[in-house]
Amino acid sequence: MDSTITTTNENCEVHDQKVLNWAKDIIENRSSQRLIQKEIIDAVDRNAIWRGQECLNLLAPEAPTSPIVRQLLASEVGTRAAEGHIGPTQRWFSGTKYIDEIESLCVELLKKVFKSNYADHRLVASMIGNMTVYASLTKPGDNILSISQPFGGHSSNRYDGPAGIRGLNIYDVPMDPVELVVDIDKFAKVARQVKPQLVTLGASMTLFPFPLKEISEIVDEWGGKIFFDGAHQLGLIGGGQFQDPLNEGACIMTGSAGKTFSGPQSGIIVWNDPEQTQSISDTIFPALAATHQVNRVAALAASAAEFLAFGKEYMEQIVANAKALAKALHERDITVLGSHKGFTETHQVILDVKRFGGGLEVAQKLEKANIITNKNLIPGDKPEDWDYPSGLRIGTIEITRLGMKEAEMDIIADYIVSVLEGRETVDSIRKRVIEFRSAYQKMHYCYD
Structure with missing residues (x-):
């Protein structure tokens, strides 16, 4: 008898099989491909109405783009390829003279926003920026320190992301679970033992600035460097509402354009040291980016121009709203992290919702009321609590851009x-949210 076990695709599928079966049913039972395409369009439209017009989006990693940016994302230039660096002799293709104009404007605008000597625009995702840093500033077997996920660290800087793929030895940055900042005394002890080539700072759960100058003084002892992963804080940094990593000790900064910066989904990387330029540029092209979506580059450049005009005021209001929302929740007897030190200095508010069933249950209940949040690990959780953490993360980017x-x-x-205390039915709250949201449909802090 053959003892080989046959494994079906269904058994190996990482996605939710019920949702995939829904899609299969449409593909197999619609009478034409045109009707299948219409299902796609309808799903996009349903999302635009629900998420775009009827929900209170409190996700910290999302921001609505301006009408001009959305227009550019659908522009003709998105069909064009532009491998290589800016300039007619450095391109693989001819016909790129206007693309060179678009890309050079983008680069110079990014330098101006972040007051940096160098910037690159070709990262289609911020995680590729992190891969760029590890590939250009470390070698396999090097030691690094990064923040663990219960304290807001991101997978891109851990073993299951680019840092791990690079073959680095990863140690934890010691964090204070009450103050929610780096424990500098413990950091000094660990760092002097490990002597990391790179210390990665910045996190997807960040409420307060990092002690970059103190950390820089410590790692300077053996020539270590600081990499600031500003995925969430990038707009706050550009708008002068957080800290200034490149001037406080970081040698390089990456970030997401689609969060506080409020541009298209993509990555940004900036640095000052000319000696880093060749290795960073060689890593980006040809290793990690070839054709890099010129429509996205145009949209990114337009976002940077808007940011120079409106960014400071916009970022100030984002932080003011986060503080106000945190205070309001605290006054209503919800456990808010950082309450003893003003709750937050960023766009984020972090709640401990264990007594309400945990982060997943609360996020799903709020979603039924058209309030969009996300579950989140918090200090005290373990990495294996990933699916069922104790925390809830809230952000104020989108509601601020809508004029709130x-x-x-x-x-x-x-x-x-x-919703959390069950004071009224979820359906009743959902109707009130939709009515409230109907008065906030226009984008602010941008050109019409």
């Missing part, structure tokens, strides 16, 4: 607490 200010944060806090 401190007064609206009280209203939103009431909606959230009503």
Whole structure:
């Protein structure tokens, strides 16, 4: 008898099989490919109405782009290839003179926003920026320190992301679970033992600035460097509302353009040291980026121009709204991390919702009320609690760009607490959210 076990595709599938079966049914039972295409368009439209017009989007990693940016993302230039660096002799293809104009404007605008000597625009995702840093500034077997995930560290800087793929030895940055900042005394002890080539700072759960100058003084003892992963804080940094990593000790900074910066989904990388330029550029092209979506580059450049005009005011209001929302929730007896030190200095508010069933249950319940948040690991959770963490992460980017200010944060806090404490039915709260949201449909802090 053949003892070989046959494994079906269904058994190996990482995606939710029920959702995939829904798609299979449409593909197999629609009478034409045109009707299948219409299903795709309809799904996009359903999302635009629900998420774009009827929900309170409190996701920290999302920001709505301006009308001009959306227009550019659908532009003709998106069909064009432009391998290589800017300039007619450095391109593989001819016919790129206007693309060179678009890309050079983008590069110079990014330098101006972040007050850096160098910038690159070709990263289609911020995680590719992190891969660029590890590939250009480390070699396999090097030691690095990065933040563990219960304290807000991101997988891109751990064993299951680019840092691990590079073959680095990864040690934890010691964090204070109460103050929610780096424990500098413990850091000094660990760092002097490990002598990391690179210390990666920046996290997807960040409420307060990092002690970059103190850390820089420590790692300078053996020539170590600081890499700031500003995925979430990039806009706050550019708008002068957080810290200035490149001037406080970091040798390089990456980030996502699609979060506080409020541009298209893509990555940004900036640095000052000319000696790093060749290795960074060689890693980006040809190793990690070839054709790099010129429509996205145009949209990124337009976002940078808007940011120079409106970014400071926009970022100030994002932080003011986060503080106001955190305070309002705290006053309604919700456990808010960092309450003893003003809750937050960023766009994020972190809740401990264990007594309400944990992060997953709360996020799903809020979603039914058209309030979009995400579950999150918090100090005290273990990495294996990933699917069922104790925390909830809230962000104020989108509601700020829709024109909401401190007064609206009280209203939103009431909606959230009503859901968590079951003061009224979820359906009733959902209807109130839709009515409230109907008055906030216009994008602010951008050109019409």
